[in-house]
Amino acid sequence: MSIDFYDQIQKFVGLEAGTQDGHDEVNQAMIRHWVEAMGDENPVYVDAQLAAESIHGERIAPPVMLQAWVMRGLKHRPESGGSPQDDLMNVLDGAGFTSVVATNCEQEYDRMLHLGDHLRTRTIIDSISDEKQTALGTGHFLTTRVEYETLEGEPVGRMLFRILKFKPGTGRSVSTEEESPPRPLRPRPALNRDNQFWFEAAKEHRLVIQKCSDCGVLRHPPRPRCDKCGSYEHGAVEASGKGTIYSFVVIHYPQVPSFDYPLPVGLIALEEGTRLVADLTGAEASEFKIDMPVILEWQDLDPDLTLPAFRPVKL
């Protein structure tokens, strides 16, 4: 960045970027569109009768809609003869900082807005940063302070608005994490009345084994009826998490995006006597062997799925 350029843009700081009147008064139609788009169902914005009974006494505009009442719309910024803010943007564009992203917005409200209020803004260029390297690219943060008042001159609120003007293509070198779509979730277990307790316990990091309430036999996978004594009553005991590898596989194909490959998966013989299929972790795929002692660790895969995994016991 040249000193000259920095000086050139710093000259805009403190300048009043002009005043602008809202195209329309605060009105019900725009409010309705806004609250429907936002999914805000508060009746005080749209229901005259309910609003009359509220502490506001009449319908109000959503406060955070403040900025919407005075916007340029789809009209392009003039290349010359515009406000100082337009000039500043043209200077930045000319230096290659052609991309823009909004980064911060802080609003203060003096009072609620009602139908029929007609607003005007006064914009001051508050600050311009020196050149910053950001994830998006090299650029300058530009902060404006916008004062909102009625056409009659009554202040109603103000806003600090910050954007980043940056050079496209100068961001952090392409990281695959940013480029590739987010990893899909693992296949969902089909949950029903017979197996749900096990997955719920797993979410609490408890590895449980179904236990017959009458004869006490342990069984996995769980089932409604005890094949030893015929009982339909059952509870669960918590496993110690210790076991050995009874069998295992190392998966290479097909490669499903929700997993990392090669993927070792084991059939674990728990010390309680039941067996269980679970991921193997904590070692290279080639290191797993039948009869290897393993110990439980938990995988919190997503908010709805926690699964046990087993890693070798370090001797």
Added chain:
Amino acid sequence: MSEQNRLKDAGAIVGIGATEFSKESGRSDLQLAIEACEAAIFEAGLEPSQIDGMVTFTAETNPEIEIAKNLSIGELSFFSRIHHGGGAACGTIQQAVMAVNAGVADYVVCYRAFNERSGHRFGTGVQDRPMAANAESAHFAWYAPPGLLTPAQWVAMFATRYMHEYGATSEDFGRIAVADRRHAANNPKAWFYNQPITLEDHQNSRWIVEPLHLLDCCQESDGGQAIVVTTPERARDLKQTPVIVRASAQGAGTDQEMMTSYYRQEMAALPEMGLIARQLWNTTGLGPRDMQAAIIYDHFTPLALPQLEEFGFCGRGEAKDFIRDGNIELGGNLPINTNGGQLGEAYIHGMNGVAEGVRLVRGTSTNQPPDVENVLVTAGTMVPTSALILGKDS
């Protein structure tokens, strides 16, 4: 199991028909099914209107009524479907034999057809299957979330344990693939016609899921196969020399799971196949030494080994030695999968194996061993399954 199976020598296969076996048929699944059924009925020397029963798999997507409509079969007095994937193959024939003996149908067509390479690929398993909260879907809750999603992966868990228990090696599995491909190389209908492999090729093929190499896994194929069944009495008046269904059996073992019977005391065995073997031997009075050839279901090579053990061709854990000694080759004591099997010919869910069993008894296999009297045909493994003994009409 009943000790009074009355289906000894009670059925006859009188017609077999298939489409070509390919990777892209270029036509609908339904058309494949119709073509296969039409070919089998024609081969039997029957008119479609004589067909009054149809049997297929629950996995089949071509309804018997659609095929009946297209072939002008007209009325059907018997229809039935068998569950559990490839385990159904020989079970469809058993259904037909029961039906013609019960008098509810005279001529039954059993069939299976799909575009399972160019259409929905079988090898994808359950990775994109919607999960309902019923018991059949909930079963997969123990396997899909940690990553076991495909048939190869479910089988591999068995294979690792089997290798551990009995000292079988990847090369022993490879010998099944090599034999299959050698037979396929001499079968013009096989996808891998003229493309034999060596044990080295097998060992060098990429991992799919350890301990399975690519060449341990059967193909995905497009194609259809149909079989016509009637009573031996009716069969003797038809065009083809009858092939007798000397016995047929289904089996689900104790603590059976669909592809994941991982919780049995002895995991490295196929007790459901043992149950079937007992039924077949009891019904016929025959034994392993009376079989001159066998079609051993080979969706994945490791599962061929315990089948040989369950039927008593060798002792428990000795299949590796039985194979190393060359018994499964042409010229050996029990040539297997003379059509190339599902690794070499095509994967039509075991139905093409039934057809090869018929050819072996007729003496028309492209790899025909001499003096074949009886042939064992098995269906899918690690699922509730089925098998047949096919033999000459005495």
